[in-house]
Amino acid sequence: xxxxxxxxxxxxxxxxxxxxxxxxxxxxxxxxxxxxxxxxxxxxxxxxxxxxxxxxxxxxxxxxxxxxxxxxxxxxxxxxxxxxxxxxxxxxxxxxxxxxxxxxxxxxxxxxxxxxxxxxxxxxxxxxxxxxxxxxxxxxxxxxxxxxxxxxxxxxxxxxxxxxxxxxxxxxxxxxxxxxxxxxxxxxxxxxxxxxxxxxxxxxxxxxxxxxxxxxxxxxxxxxxxxxxxxxxx
Numbered sequence: 001x002x003x004x005x006x007x008x009x010x011x012x013x014x015x016x017x018x019x020x021x022x023x024x025x026x027x028x029x030x031x032x033x034x035x036x037x038x039x040x041x042x043x044x045x046x047x048x049x050x051x052x053x054x055x056x057x058x059x060x061x062x063x064x065x066x067x068x069x070x071x072x073x074x075x076x077x078x079x080x081x082x083x084x085x086x087x088x089x090x091x092x093x094x095x096x097x098x099x100x101x102x103x104x105x106x107x108x109x110x111x112x113x114x115x116x117x118x119x120x121x122x123x124x125x126x127x128x129x130x131x132x133x134x135x136x137x138x139x140x141x142x143x144x145x146x147x148x149x150x151x152x153x154x155x156x157x158x159x160x161x162x163x164x165x166x167x168x169x170x171x172x173x174x175x176x177x178x179x180x181x182x183x184x185x186x187x188x189x190x191x192x193x194x195x196x197x198x199x200x201x202x203x204x205x206x207x208x209x210x211x212x213x214x215x216x217x218x219x220x221x222x223x224x225x226x227x228x229x230x231x232x233x234x
Contacts, residue, residue: 005072007168007200008034008057013066015052015223026052028223030066034216036167037198039191041211044220050204051172053220057202058170059087071167088116092161096173098153100145100160106132106152107141110159117164131159135189151182155189162193171203175210187213 015027027049034040034057042050055061056068059075068075071090078086092113093099100109110131114124132138135155145153154174161169171190175183187210194201205211219227 005036006033006069007036007038007040007071008032008202009067009069010034010057011067011069013053013056013063013068015049015056015061016064026223027056027063030223030225032218032225032228034200034202034218036200037194038200038215039194039213040200040202041214041217042202042204042220043206043211043217044226047222048220049223050220052223054170054172054202054204057168058091058093059083088113089164090166090168092164092166092169094154094157094161094169094171094174096176098145098150098157098177100153100156102145105142105144106137106148106156106159109145109156110163113160113164127163128159131163132156134162134193135159149182150178151185154178154182154186158186158190158193162197162199165197166199168200168202171201171205173205173207174203175205175207180209183207183209 010030010032013027013030017024017026030053042053044050056063057070059070062075073086075083107128111124111128114127129138132141135158137152137155140148140152175186178186190201191213193199203210211217215231217229218225
């Protein structure tokens with residue numbers, strides 16, 4: 001039976017910052033449910049609040065007011081240490097600049113989240129190689145990031161995000177630094193993983209190619225939710 005609990009539940013979420021004595025509202029009263037197992041896009045012009053919202057969903061930051069729930073867990077109920085723990089287990093991240101460790105091999109970059117979880121060397125190796133194989137880079141395991149193409153780096157980043165089996169993957173402009181062919185290949189890879197593992201993907205993007213694959217799209221403007229569209233095929 002399908003779990004009806006949404007991947008993310010946002011209830012009247014606000015985020016304000018103090019800048020030079022002024023209060024700046026980054027998000028204003030966002031209420032939305034993001035369903036499980038979908039390709040979900042958060043879109044909007046620069047400064048609309050996309051990155052702020054992604055940080056809240058990713059448990060990197062906390063809202064000023066309102067409630068954020070991820071995979072059924074209310075974030076406000078967790079201490080800072082428990083939140084760090086929860087994020088390490090439940091959330092994967094993919095960034096436009098890849099954010100790989102330059103001194104580590106592809107294998108070591110993918111293995112790193114498993115080290116943080118304290119898994120045995122045997123389990124780490126099995127999971128890491130299986131994940132590199134899934135993204136088509138098993139033969140590049142010993143290469144460092146500077147020996148890989150942009151598309152290969154993003155594949156390593158995706159493998160690293162997925163290796164711990166998170167219920168939610170957040171991707172911030174994951175195709176921004178790729179040409180259209182590599183971008184299309186990366187989108188297809190993420191879509192394949194999403195279908196195979198029923199993983200929830202939430203993207204922040206300006207990329208029309210990526211946006212065309214959305215199951216659902218949430219549109220932000222000036223920190224407010226101004227649109228929600230569900231694809232007809234969903």
